[in-house]
Amino acid sequence: MRTGVFKTKESFTKAFKKRLKDIYLKDVSESSVRERYNILGALVKEEISKDWIKTNNLIEKKQPKKVYYFSMEFLMGRLITNNLMNLGVRPVVEAAFNDLGFDLNEVEHRESDPGLGNGGLGRLAACYLDSMASLGLAGYGNCIRYRYGLFRQKIQNGYQEERPDNWLSDGYVWEIRREEEAIDIPFFGAIKWEDGFKYYPQEYIKAVPYDVPIVGDDNQIVNYLRLWNAEPSARYPEGKSAFDYEMELQKISGILYPDDTTYEGKQLRLKQQYFFSAAGVRSVVDKHLEEHNTLDNLSDYVVFHINDTHPTLLIPELMRILLDEHKYEWDKAWDITTQTVAYTNHTILAEALEKWPINIMQPLLPRIYQLIEEINKRFCDELRDKHHYNNDQVSKLAILGDGVVRMAHLCIVAGYSVNGVARLHTDILKNIEMKDWNELYPNKFQNVTNGITHRRWLIHSNPELTCLLDETIGNTYRKNPNDLEKLMDFAKDETFQNKFLDVKRTKKVQLAERIYKEQNIQVDPDSIFDIQVKRLHEYKRQLMNALHIMYVYDKLKTDESFKNNYYPHTFIFGAKAAGAYYFAKKIIKLINTVAKKVNNDPETNALLKVIFVENYNVSYAEQIMPAADISEQISTASKEASGTGNMKFMMNGALTLGTEDGANVEIHELVEDENIFIFGMNADEVTNLYQSGSYNPQDIYSSDTLIKSLLNKLVDGYFEDVDRYEFKEVFDNLLYTDRYFVLKDFHAYKTAHEQANDIYKNKHLWAEKAIINIAKSGVFSSDRSINDYATKIWKVKPIIK
Ligand code: NBG
Numbered sequence: 139m140r141t142g143v144f145k146t147k148e149s150f151t152k153a154f155k156k157r158l159k160d161i162y163l164k165d166v167s168e169s170s171v172r173e174r175y176n177i178l179g180a181l182v183k184e185e186i187s188k189d190w191i192k193t194n195n196l197i198e199k200k201q202p203k204k205v206y207y208f209s210m211e212f213l214m215g216r217l218i219t220n221n222l223m224n225l226g227v228r229p230v231v232e233a234a235f236n237d238l239g240f241d242l243n244e245v246e247h248r249e250s251d252p253g254l255g256n257g258g259l260g261r262l263a264a265c266y267l268d269s270m271a272s273l274g275l276a277g278y279g280n281c282i283r284y285r286y287g288l289f290r291q292k293i294q295n296g297y298q299e300e301r302p303d304n305w306l307s308d309g310y311v312w313e314i315r316r317e318e319e320a321i322d323i324p325f326f327g328a329i330k331w332e333d334g335f336k337y338y339p340q341e342y343i344k345a346v347p348y349d350v351p352i353v354g355d356d357n358q359i360v361n362y363l364r365l366w367n368a369e370p371s372a373r374y375p376e377g378k379s380a381f382d383y384e385m386e387l388q389k390i391s392g393i394l395y396p397d398d399t400t401y402e403g404k405q406l407r408l409k410q411q412y413f414f415s416a417a418g419v420r421s422v423v424d425k426h427l428e429e430h431n432t433l434d435n436l437s438d439y440v441v442f443h444i445n446d447t448h449p450t451l452l453i454p455e456l457m458r459i460l461l462d463e464h465k466y467e468w469d470k471a472w473d474i475t476t477q478t479v480a481y482t483n484h485t486i487l488a489e490a491l492e493k494w495p496i497n498i499m500q501p502l503l504p505r506i507y508q509l510i511e512e513i514n515k516r517f518c519d520e521l522r523d524k525h526h527y528n529n530d531q532v533s534k535l536a537i538l539g540d541g542v543v544r545m546a547h548l549c550i551v552a553g554y555s556v557n558g559v560a561r562l563h564t565d566i567l568k569n570i571e572m573k574d575w576n577e578l579y580p581n582k583f584q585n586v587t588n589g590i591t592h593r594r595w596l597i598h599s600n601p602e603l604t605c606l607l608d609e610t611i612g613n614t615y616r617k618n619p620n621d622l623e624k625l626m627d628f629a630k631d632e633t634f635q636n637k638f639l640d641v642k643r644t645k646k647v648q649l650a651e652r653i654y655k656e657q658n659i660q661v662d663p664d665s666i667f668d669i670q671v672k673r674l675h676e677y678k679r680q681l682m683n684a685l686h687i688m689y690v691y692d693k694l695k696t697d698e699s700f701k702n703n704y705y706p707h708t709f710i711f712g713a714k715a716a717g718a719y720y721f722a723k724k725i726i727k728l729i730n731t732v733a734k735k736v737n738n739d740p741e742t743n744a745l746l747k748v749i750f751v752e753n754y755n756v757s758y759a760e761q762i763m764p765a766a767d768i769s770e771q772i773s774t775a776s777k778e779a780s781g782t783g784n785m786k787f788m789m790n791g792a793l794t795l796g797t798e799d800g801a802n803v804e805i806h807e808l809v810e811d812e813n814i815f816i817f818g819m820n821a822d823e824v825t826n827l828y829q830s831g832s833y834n835p836q837d838i839y840s841s842d843t844l845i846k847s848l849l850n851k852l853v854d855g856y857f858e859d860v861d862r863y864e865f866k867e868v869f870d871n872l873l874y875t876d877r878y879f880v881l882k883d884f885h886a887y888k889t890a891h892e893q894a895n896d897i898y899k900n901k902h903l904w905a906e907k908a909i910i911n912i913a914k915s916g917v918f919s920s921d922r923s924i925n926d927y928a929t930k931i932w933k934v935k936p937i938i939k
Contacts, residue, residue, distance in 0.1 A: 144185055144227040147234040153181060154234065166238055172308065174240060175218070175248035178231065179311030182221055186351045189225075190360035196937055197276055201429065203934045205270065205277040205441045205927075206422055208415060208449035211260025211394065212267070212281050212363055215756030216249040217312055217350070219598055220268070224353040250305040251757045253287030254365075254394065256716075257673040258588075258782050259484050261756065262559075262920075263445055265782075268591040269924040271354035271361045274936035277924075280418035280449075282410060283313075283348050283365035286393045291714050291753040296730030296860075300717050313348040313365070320346040321420045322371045323413050329504050335462065337505040341375035343368050343387060345417035355593055355617075357938060366417045367391050397718055404498050412503055415452040418442075423459055433464055437477035441932045444481040444553065447492045447545035453479055453552045454509040462505070468512075480931050481549035481556050482586075485779050486563070486571045487677065493542040510548065514538045517551050525578065535574060550575050550582070555931045559588045560780035560801040562821060570825065584930055587801055588780040589923035592619045592916075595786045599760035602641045603790065603912075610634060619921060625913035635905035642767070642791060642908070649765035653749055659737060661747050665706035666898050668795075669787070670770035671754055671762055674713035674722040677777040681868070682880045682887055683709070683770060684729050685848055687736065687748055689888065692848075694742045701745070705895050708747045712754030712762065724868055726750070731857050731864075759783075764790045767904075768815075768894055771796030772887065774878040776821035778802075785918035791908035795890050797883070801918070808914040813907040817890035818883035827879070835876035845881055849873065 139145075143153040157177045158169055169177075197204075222228035228242075235242045255261065263279060270277030289300035324339030346369050349362040368390035375383060389396065389406055390413050397403045419442070426436055442452055453475060460471035485491070500507040514537040521527040521535065533539055537547045550556050550572070556579075558564030564585035568576040576583050597604045597616060607615065610628055615621035628634040646663040654660055670683055687709055693700040711729055715722035733748035751758060769787030771778070771794050778800035788794060788805055795815040796802045806814050819827070827833050839846050849872060851857075852865040872880060898904050916922075928934050 140185070140225070140227055140230075142185070143181055144225070144230050147230050147237065150181075150227075150230055151234045151238065154178070157181065166240075171244055171248050174245045176309075176311060178245060179218060179249070182218070182225070182227070183311060183351070185225060185227065186221065186353055186360055189353070189358045190351055190362075192358060193360045193937075200937055201439065202276050202937045203439050203441065203932070204422075205275065205443055205932050205934055206280055206418060207263060207266060207270075207277060207443045207445060208280045208418055208452060209260070209263040209445035210281065210411070210414075210448035211255030211445075212263045212279055213255035213257075213260035213756055214252050214264045214267075214350075214363070215261075215594065215760070216246065216251050218246045218249045220594060221312075221351075221353050222246075223593070223598055224272070224355045226356050247757075250308070250310075251287075251755050252305045252310070253289075253303050253755055254281065254284055256288055256395070256714075258780070259446060261590075262588055262782055264756075265589065265591040265594070265920040266924055266927075267352045267361065267363060268355075268593060269589070269920040271352045271359050272357065272591075272593065273921060273924055273928070274354060274357055274359050274938040275924065275928060275934055276361065276937055277934075278361055279352070279363035280414060281363065281365055282391050282394075282414045283367040284394050285388075285391060288394055288714065288755075289717065293726075293730060293750065293752050296727045296734070298715055298723050298726045310350075312350045314351075316347045316349060319421060320344050320369070321417050322373065323416050325409065325412075325502055327504060329508060335505065335508070337458075337462070341378065341383075342371035342373045343390060343413065344371040345369075345413060347417070347421065359938065364418065364421070366414045368413060395716075399718065401498065404495065405502060408494055408498060408502060411448050412451045412455070412506065415449045416455045418449075419452045419455045419459065423456070433460060433466075433474060436474050440478055441934070442479050443927075443932070444479060444549055446482065446484045447549055450492075450545040450548050451503070451506060453548060454506045454513070457509050457513070458505055461509075468516075472513075472516075476552050477554055479549075479553045481553035483546065483549075483556060483558055483563075483567060483572075483779075486566055487777065492545040493540075494545065495542055496538065497541070499543055507543075510537060510543055513548070513551065521578075531574070535578070550579070554582070555584060556582050557584045557586050557931065558779065559586065560804060561585050561587060562776075562798075562803045563779040563800060566776055566821065586923055586926045586930065587804060587918075588782050588785070589918050589920035590782050590785045590789070592616075592789060592919045592921075594760070595763060596789050600641075600645065600764040600790055602644050603638075603764065606637055606641055607912075610637075615916065619916035619919035622916040623913050625909055629906045629909040629913065632902060635902050635909065638791065638905050638909055639901060642765075645761075645764040645790075649761055652761060653751065656752065657749065659747065659749060661708045661749060662706055662744070665708045665747070666767045666894075667708050667710060667765055668768040668770065668894075669710045669712075669762060669766040669792070670772070671710070671712035671751075671759060672781075672783050674715040674719070674725060676721065676725075677774050677878050679772050679774060679878055679880055679883075680711060680713060680729065681725050681872075682772060682884065683711070684725065684732055685880065685884065686887060686891065687732055687746075688851060689844070689848055690891075691732075691736050691739075691742060691746060694745055695739075703895070704745055705898050706745045707895075708749065710749045710751065710762070710766075712751040712758060714754060721867065721871065724865070727860075728852075728865055728868060731860055734859070735857060759786070763787055763792075766790065766792035767898070767908075768792060769794045769796070771799070771802050772818075773797060773799045774883075775799040775819055775824045777824075777878070785915065788911045789915040789918065791912045793894070793904075793907055793911060795894055804917075805911075805914075808917070809907075809911055813910045815890040815894050817886040819879065819886075824879065827882075833876070833879070833882065835873055835881045838881045839873055842881075845884060 287303040322342040326340035611624040769792040781800040852869040
């Protein structure tokens with residue numbers, strides 16, 4: 139129960155009206171949605187501050203071990219609803235707004251959706267912050283305050299265009315600027331030997347932290363996400379024009395993942411990485427010194443978690459502080475560092491494993507590079523002397539080689555723990571991709587399967603289902619998501635099934651309304667909503683999905699019995715392609731071209747629709763996940779480290795149609811064969827096929843008439859309103875390379891769809907399967923993941939009971 143402003147709807151209304159008058163000189167009736175949002179946000183923030191102070195006091199008193207989660211991405215989504223719910227004040231505000239005749243939803247939607255991330259990796263980080271606060275752990279995020287988030291996607295004539303996402307244009311009500319804690323970050327310059335190495339930077343850039351509170355669920359705990367902003371340092375770089383300096387600053391906290399095809403682009407990315415890593419380490423170390431007066435015991439109180447390799451430079455930075463500033467001996471400094479750092483790997487895709495050219499790193503960060511050299515030298519010596527590795531073995535594992543710094547190697551050498559993000563992924567790391575490492579450090583590798591916060595992805599985004607769950611199994615699952623399992627008793631209960639189907643339909647209607655509003659396309663809420671939403675990447679195989687739709691469309695036009703047996707389908711896609719990823723953008727164009735053809739054919743219209751939603755992001759996902767019947771998780775097995783969309787869909791009662799990849803494997807195991815549609819090659823088969831080098835898509839093309847005719851449609855003028863060669867590259871790619879085995883898995887994929895189509899006709903059977911999916915989804919709550927991290931890796935405990 140809250141006191142003060144949020145105690146009752148009357149107290150809230152009074153405070154709200156007064157503040158609106160004080161700030162905007164307006165009565166409520168004259169206020170705009172933006173003004174209402176700003177005032178509500180300010181009042182909520184003040185309420186948060188009370189808990190924040192209490193949390194800080196508690197931490198001061200208890201001195202718990204703290205986790206600092208360093209990540210280049212945090213895809214937070216809107217915070218307003220989350221904050222209202224976690225504080226437990228949403229009902230009061232809603233009641234007050236109702237009386238005032240305002241729509242709280244509309245006000246909540248006024249908040250910009252900060253896109254400080256690309257996809258799963260960044261959204262995972264956001265879920266983990268929510269769970270750390272909700273479980274009462276002292277855990278904090280560390281990232282950059284990008285002025286522009288991930289681009290806003292516009293679809294023009296079927297093509298993706300990128301528009302800037304100016305998310306800060308109206309200010310950001312949640313952040314607190316902490317000027318006093320600003321830190322100068324050094325770049326360039328030279329090292330001199332003066333009785334020890336001394337670094338003379340050429341320039342400094344000031345990092346100013348902005349803290350965004352992370353509110354725990356009904357526990358009065360407030361953690362924070364620290365975002366660093368680049369600003370001019372008081373130590374002005376000599377000889378540099380104000381304009382050049384300003385441009386440089388602007389870029390550092392400008393955008394996420396700037397184009398890195400040029401030397402300058404690469405240098406900028408590396409600057410960003412060092413900027414936020416060094417600033418984060420420095421602020422933690424300073425705080426620790428204030429509290430403990432020594433860094434000897436750093437690892438008893440601090441974990442630096444490296445989320446993928448982007449923050450790797452925190453390792454040599456910590457060494458630099460210990461050696462150069464605190465005069466530790468190497469071995470002692472190394473002990474402290476290696477007991478404090480843990481690393482999560484999120485992909486086995488070679489192109490995503492970072493390698494930084496030495497000729498970029500050395501001039502930019504001379505002392506840091508020198509320390510990496512020393513770490514590498516000592517590591518290689520140890521391999522030779524202690525483990526008797528030969529030169530080949532040593533150069534394979536070395537941190538430096540082929541003119542680059544291998545960031546993952548540095549993380550594995552320095553981290554006391556390395557984890558993968560789903561069981562299959564960790565197994566592949568241990569047995570294939572990082573086999574040599576696992577032999578060298580047999581106890582370092584572990585698995586923590588990803589999770590999603592059920593607060594955002596069930597309770598907040600699907601209030602209708604939440605309400606039904608509450609009245610059916612009680613609300614204990616809110617605190618203990620494993621209690622969703624109680625739903626198993628109702629899976630076969632027809633009354634409950636009907637209620638579930640009603641909820642599902644409501645969510646489908648809501649999504650259909652949005653699609654109609656934004657894209658002017660009518661979709662049938664009684665059709666099967668078959669959805670694939672995720673980043674666009676070849677390994678995720680949106681192309682296979684599109685080809686399959688082409689196949690279905692063709693069948694509907696030519697095969698009467700197929701048509702009679704076909705349950706109406708709406709295929710929904712949402713995906714952003716990296717701006718420079720040409721082929722991915724082609725696939726978007728293909729999907730939109732197929733959609734246009736299909737959606738305008740009256741002959742098939744009632745049975746088949748294809749939607750590509752524009753600008754898929756966290757807020758859109760909140761509407762999409764609850765509306766799905768089928769969740770498409772169709773990556774080439776072994777390539778999707780985990781996936782997290784698969785978990786969100788499952789928790790909202792969609793059935794997975796997917797490969798044995800990432801966390802699908804664990805979903806499959808939990809729901810068992812009857813409640814999932816698994817198809818295609820498994821990871822071993824894929825690996826073997828790669829290794830044998832025997833795959834030849836042309837063989838399939840020439841022997842398989844179905845595939846041949848489908849592929850030919852890409853180049854034979856079938857799509858009337860695009861150039862005949864628009865999809866020639868797609869055709870060639872499939873025919874000559876097909877690196878992700880689209881053709882190979884196509885028939886199995888088609889069969890899986892046929893099964894789903896047939897089962898869906900039996901509504902009750904389908905509902906039963908969907909309910910079982912919800913019942914089994916509790917383990918994918920990020921509370922479980924964070925508990926795993928806390929006990930297996932971080933060794934941290936809640937600061938409250
Ligand atoms: C992604 C994987 C996903 C996984 C998320 C979160 C990167 C580098 N990796 O499968 O592709 O779910 O990380 O772990 O973004």
